[in-house]
Amino acid sequence: MQQLMDGIFLGSIYALFAVGYTLVFGVLDRLNLAHAAVFSAGALVGIEVVTRSGLSIWLAVPIVMVVGALLGLIIERVAFRPLNGRHDAHFAGLISSIALGAIIIALLQARYGPDTTRFPPEVFPKKRFEFLGATVSLLQVLILIISVGLVVLLTWLVAKSKLGRGMRTIAENPHAASVLGINVNRVTSVTFAISSALGAAAGVLFTLNVNTAQLGIGHAVELKGLAVIIVGGLGSLPGALVGGVVLGLAEVYAVNYVGSSWRDMVAFGLLFLILVVRPQGLFGARKKREV
Amino acid sequence: MFEYTSLITLIALAAILAYSFYAVLLAGQLSLAQLGLASLAVFTSSLVVPDDPLFGFIPPLVVGIVFGMLVGMIAAFILGLPLMRLRGVFLAIATLAFAEMVRIFLINQSWTNGAQGLSYPKLVGPGIAWSALVIVAFGFWRLSGSRLGRAFDAIREDELAATSMGINVARHRMLSFVIAGAISGLYGVLLGYFTRFADPNEFSFTAAVDGLVTAVVGGVVFFIGPVLGGLFLTVLPELQRTFGVEASWIRPLISGVLLLVVILFIPGGLAGLIPRRKSASKLITDPTLMPSLPGLPKRGTPLVSLRGLSKSYGGVTAVRVVDLDLGAGEVLGLIGPNGAGKTTLVNMVTGLTFQSAGTGEVLGNALTGRTKAHALAQAGVARTFQQIKLFGRLSALENVLVGSYRISRGTLLRRLIFLPSARRDERQTVAMASAQLARVGLADKAATPAGDLSYGDQRRLEIARALAAHPTLLVLDEPAAGMNRVEAGRLAALIRSLGTDGIGILVIEHNVRMMLETCDRIIVLNFGEVIASGAPADIARDPAVLEAYLGSDATASDEAVTRLAVQDLTATARLAETSRPRPEEKQ
Numbered sequence: 032m033q034q035l036m037d038g039i040f041l042g043s044i045y046a047l048f049a050v051g052y053t054l055v056f057g058v059l060d061r062l063n064l065a066h067a068a069v070f071s072a073g074a075l076v077g078i079e080v081v082t083r084s085g086l087s088i089w090l091a092v093p094i095v096m097v098v099g100a101l102l103g104l105i106i107e108r109v110a111f112r113p114l115n116g117r118h119d120a121h122f123a124g125l126i127s128s129i130a131l132g133a134i135i136i137a138l139l140q141a142r143y144g145p146d147t148t149r150f151p152p153e154v155f156p157k158k159r160f161e162f163l164g165a166t167v168s169l170l171q172v173l174i175l176i177i178s179v180g181l182v183v184l185l186t187w188l189v190a191k192s193k194l195g196r197g198m199r200t201i202a203e204n205p206h207a208a209s210v211l212g213i214n215v216n217r218v219t220s221v222t223f224a225i226s227s228a229l230g231a232a233a234g235v236l237f238t239l240n241v242n243t244a245q246l247g248i249g250h251a252v253e254l255k256g257l258a259v260i261i262v263g264g265l266g267s268l269p270g271a272l273v274g275g276v277v278l279g280l281a282e283v284y285a286v287n288y289v290g291s292s293w294r295d296m297v298a299f300g301l302l303f304l305i306l307v308v309r310p311q312g313l314f315g316a317r318k319k320r321e322v
Numbered sequence: 323m324f325e326y327t328s329l330i331t332l333i334a335l336a337a338i339l340a341y342s343f344y345a346v347l348l349a350g351q352l353s354l355a356q357l358g359l360a361s362l363a364v365f366t367s368s369l370v371v372p373d374d375p376l377f378g379f380i381p382p383l384v385v386g387i388v389f390g391m392l393v394g395m396i397a398a399f400i401l402g403l404p405l406m407r408l409r410g411v412f413l414a415i416a417t418l419a420f421a422e423m424v425r426i427f428l429i430n431q432s433w434t435n436g437a438q439g440l441s442y443p444k445l446v447g448p449g450i451a452w453s454a455l456v457i458v459a460f461g462f463w464r465l466s467g468s469r470l471g472r473a474f475d476a477i478r479e480d481e482l483a484a485t486s487m488g489i490n491v492a493r494h495r496m497l498s499f500v501i502a503g504a505i506s507g508l509y510g511v512l513l514g515y516f517t518r519f520a521d522p523n524e525f526s527f528t529a530a531v532d533g534l535v536t537a538v539v540g541g542v543v544f545f546i547g548p549v550l551g552g553l554f555l556t557v558l559p560e561l562q563r564t565f566g567v568e569a570s571w572i573r574p575l576i577s578g579v580l581l582l583v584v585i586l587f588i589p590g591g592l593a594g595l596i597p598r599r600k601s602a603s604k605l606i607t608d609p610t611l612m613p614s615l616p617g618l619p620k621r622g623t624p625l626v627s628l629r630g631l632s633k634s635y636g637g638v639t640a641v642r643v644v645d646l647d648l649g650a651g652e653v654l655g656l657i658g659p660n661g662a663g664k665t666t667l668v669n670m671v672t673g674l675t676f677q678s679a680g681t682g683e684v685l686g687n688a689l690t691g692r693t694k695a696h697a698l699a700q701a702g703v704a705r706t707f708q709q710i711k712l713f714g715r716l717s718a719l720e721n722v723l724v725g726s727y728r729i730s731r732g733t734l735l736r737r738l739i740f741l742p743s744a745r746r747d748e749r750q751t752v753a754m755a756s757a758q759l760a761r762v763g764l765a766d767k768a769a770t771p772a773g774d775l776s777y778g779d780q781r782r783l784e785i786a787r788a789l790a791a792h793p794t795l796l797v798l799d800e801p802a803a804g805m806n807r808v809e810a811g812r813l814a815a816l817i818r819s820l821g822t823d824g825i826g827i828l829v830i831e832h833n834v835r836m837m838l839e840t841c842d843r844i845i846v847l848n849f850g851e852v853i854a855s856g857a858p859a860d861i862a863r864d865p866a867v868l869e870a871y872l873g874s875d876a877t878a879s880d881e882a883v884t885r886l887a888v889q890d891l892t893a894t895a896r897l898a899e900t901s902r903p904r905p906e907e908k909q
Contacts, residue, residue, distance in 0.1 A: 110582070113586050121411075131578070136574065137578060296427070299423045303423065306405070306412060306419070
């Protein structure tokens with residue numbers, strides 16, 4: 032039972048990170064590899080806000096999300112928009128986002144140094160409860176609620192709101208979308224901002240959970256995030272949540288049964304298997320090519 | 323001094339790694355398996371490489387390199403079997419997962435010494451590293467412009483079009499993957515015997531990203547790209563150190579900014595900055611250089627015979643029980659309103675779609691679920707597409723050269739040793755392509771990228787590309803779309819002359835007037851069914867056809883219009899009958 036709980040909590044953090052990935056992929060059909068840098072930035076900026084100004088974590092998270100959103104706008108403007116209309120936009124977008132991610136990490140290093148930092152211990156109440164025979168912390172419950180809440184909110188947003196309609200139209204055909212009077216650049220920017228705000232928030236929650244942060248944490252989650260969005264189905268928001276939980280559970284059980292040195296084998300083995308058997312993922316739709 | 327020899331070696335190694343990415347990018351694939359393959363190669367080679375020369379004369383390093391490359395190739399092949407149907411970002415992530423699995427596997431093995439790593443003797447210096455690089459670069463230099471190189475270009479630009487030129491896309495993608503595996507193995511072994519150490523964690527995602535970045539920064543349009551990329555990305559940090567940039571964060575910052583600048587502002591990568599002569603832009607019009615082509619089947623030989631062919635998608639029947647026969651030298655028109663099932667029918671004939679019911683035979687090949695479009699193309703079927711599928715970035719001539727894939731022989735191996743026969747073959751292919759360009763009237767646009775041509779020119783270029791395959795059966799899907807009256811007239815004349823040559827032609831077109839003037843026989847489809855079939859003059863008078871085209875209300879409500887339309891159609895038909903010599907009469 033404890034393992035089940037731990038797996039779900041771990042998975043919900045993966046999901047929160049992966050939702051940002053999948054949102055951008057779903058709309059733009061491109062992977063934003065600077066997302067991991069945003070995750071690191073969220074963690075480090077969050078720690079600074081809390082330690083320096085003594086703000087409560089409840090205020091720090093929204094501030095971090097604003098910072099993340101700004102980073103998202105920059106990423107879109109610098110690394111992706113200039114590539115519009117280029118035949119190699121797919122490869123080039125990967126590389127330019129890697130480059131911008133490296134720049135963000137270098138700037139973080141300039142400000143925060145390479146050392147490990149953490150939140151002050153009193154920042155979050157260490158309340159624990161017993162639940163169905165397992166011990167869960169308030170933080171874990173909170174992470175779960177936030178992840179599920181955000182996925183539900185985003186799914187609603189994409190399905191129902193005007194912004195979401197714009198996103199889906201652009202995903203279908205950006206050119207047609209602009210003909211229909213949708214401001215493609217603005218919708219894309221907003222998508223990046225939302226995606227990065229979530230990525231930064233995930234950074235804070237992840238750091239709270241493991242109680243340590245350094246420059247490379249985004250990198251560690253990056254590959255997991257890729258696994259999650261593939262398992263769930265590229266571009267599918269509920270898929271990211273389910274994929275995250277599946278991966279979290281798989282890892283927790285793997286550590287228990289095959290040992291921690293093989294833990295990542297489970298994630299990548301799962302990823303590989305899904306891609307071979309069902310490339311569209313659990314919730315993704317397969318695109319057909321036309322003649 | 324030591325530092326410089328080591329730097330020079332590292333440049334070569336970075337470039338070799340970049341070539342392993344170049345090899346797949348060339349065929350339009352993105353793989354991140356290379357580092358996994360490299361680490362498999364270097365760790366397994368530690369098991370077999372002897373301390374002393376093998377048989378007394380084969381140096382240990384050669385044993386290691388050959389073994390490592392073989393391991394890389396075999397592993398790539400086995401990995402490719404389940405993964406080659408994936409594309410784009412899916413292939414990238416699956417191969418990345420493989421590389422990570424290899425890393426975790428090797429860390430957990432005792433024979434690799436786990437995360438402590440293995441030591442190797444120092445056997446590789448700048449001389450050996452650069453020799454290896456030169457050999458790899460030479461191979462890619464000879465590849466560009468060979469038949470295989472053109473096939474890779476075609477697959478990268480448009481897989482479907484490449485298939486319809488007779489290129490076995492699956493086999494070629496696998497080939498590029500295996501080549502990448504061999505180069506990865508080479509890289510792994512060289513790296514181990516240069517740094518004297520290998521640790522599975524060195525062959526990580528970060529290292530793979532470095533290799534990819536090197537390849538893309540160098541450029542994937544020109545074989546020298548990976549060398550330039552290796553030079554740029556290896557020397558950059560050194561230069562910064564030389565100029566006294568010490569703060570640890572400034573170096574990655576500058577590298578990041580430069581990388582961003584290169585990728586955003588130099589689209590072809592660094593190699594794109596090198597001015598070079600376009601290899602395939604000059605026509606060869608010397609008729610003595612034309613390749614000797616096998617003759618076409620005798621006029622009237624059955625090429626296509628369809629019996630009761632049907633295709634349904636879910637509940638929708640796109641084609642319903644169609645019978646169709648086409649003989650050599652015959653021009654058969656397929657007309658019908660939008661959505662009548664014409665393109666579906668043609669896709670079945672060319673092997674892109676498999677029928678739901680009925681049987682068909684095309685050039686002696688039965689149409690079954692296992693019929694491959696590229697195999698039919700090899701048998702002599704060439705086609706154009708309703709939505710133009712040209713290789714947009716290749717020049718017009720290069721597009722047509724790909725079309726000659728079917729009738730040319732592989733030249734790469736002969737090019738590697740500069741055999742004159744390879745050059746002769748290539749000149750023959752260019753001569754063949756030039757003749758087709760001239761035939762459709764595009765000789766003066768040979769060097770223009772296909773994507774920059776006007777719409778009508780693109781349609782004609784597609785026909786030239788199809789003709790370069792010396793087809794027995796030519797399928798044209800709306801060739802006159804977007805053409806004006808004069809252009810359509812010229813196209814009609816071209817189609818008739820192709821029929822006279824003995825090619826069997828199946829043409830879909832909405833321009834009814836042109837079809838009546840051009841075809842020997844016309845089949846009219848409506849809602850997937852044949853509603854009329856026969857000589858153009860009969861088709862023009864057929865009430866069912868008129869109804870399909872003008873609507874059932876037309877006859878009742880607006881007789882005058884109908885009569886006008888009928889007059890127009892029949893007048894054209896009469897014109898066609900009188901002005902056009904029948905091929906039979908000409909013989």
